[in-house]
Amino acid sequence: MASPQAREFPVAPLQPMVWPIAILLTIVLPLAITAAVVFGSQQRPLPGAAMATLLGVLLLTALVLAMLGRRRITLENGMLVVAAAFYTRKAPVASLDLAHARIASLDERTEFRPGLKTNGYGLPGFQAGHFRLRNRAKAFCLLTGQQRVLILPQQDGAFLLLSPEQPQALLDALRAA
Template sequence: MSAAPHPFEVARAPAWRLLWLWIPLLLVAGLMVGTALDAPERSHTELFITLPFLAVLAAALTWAYTRRRIVLHEDTLEVQSTFYRKRVPVRDMRLDEARIVDLAEHGRYKPAIKTNGYGVPGFQSGHYRMVDRSKAFCLITDSSRVLYLPLRDGSALVISPERPRVLLEALQALAGPPGAH
């Protein structure tokens, strides 16, 4: 009989951060409407195609922003964030090197380059390169309390659970005594 999945709440990310997405899209829509109305000889067909496209794009990116979860299922940690998902067995984690950090104070744990991700100021999701060029999968909603989990392959998970200490303790309990992981 398998154990039930154990979800861990993700630290809240305020909805106002979506203004970094919505304002540019609204500006583009406004410019399109303004230029189309300023040139009456042009067909308005592009507005009937582009404006709904921008609305669908805004809806999809807003939905993605809210899609995030952290679940411990048996011996695997699953992190879902926006369009991305990462599953890591506990045995692949170097838990003795795991840290709970404030990224403002510990810049070496902060993602530096987005390689395949979704981000607005204060929110990072997906695949990044760290300052030392190592790879990381990120779900950062609160940079003041981030759980940095190095992996045996040299990459890391950098995530923002609501209670990082509780998640780290659960992972350590699954791994067993130090030296067993």
């Protein structure tokens, strides 16, 4: 539950292509592989195995879609809290180098694009968790697009890359905190 001093900043909506890709990867692909194994087998599959596979696919789908929905940016008690899919990152505002923070397009500032996923969750159009950027710096990301990304350097050399609906409002609130 949010404290009375907490302020939430809405995350930019997911791009329309994310949902069909998530469904393709979690329902269509596993079912196609299962069907190929079942119908390509010389033995008749057990009905229980088919039901267990179907249940597994449905649970996987529910988990993936639930994680796509877990996106939150909150400023509370001098702490920036970012919930992104399976991950939550808490950073004291004092640990951020706000003088060098910027709002940029990752299409133009390609050095800040997430490259290697070290412990993250990603689909085309959605990236959450821990990544190495193209400039090799560490970053925690909650990205729903490449445009208007709030790039927050931390004093330890790592970055927070966020996609709030209104990045300037979040940056102003961080500076005011």
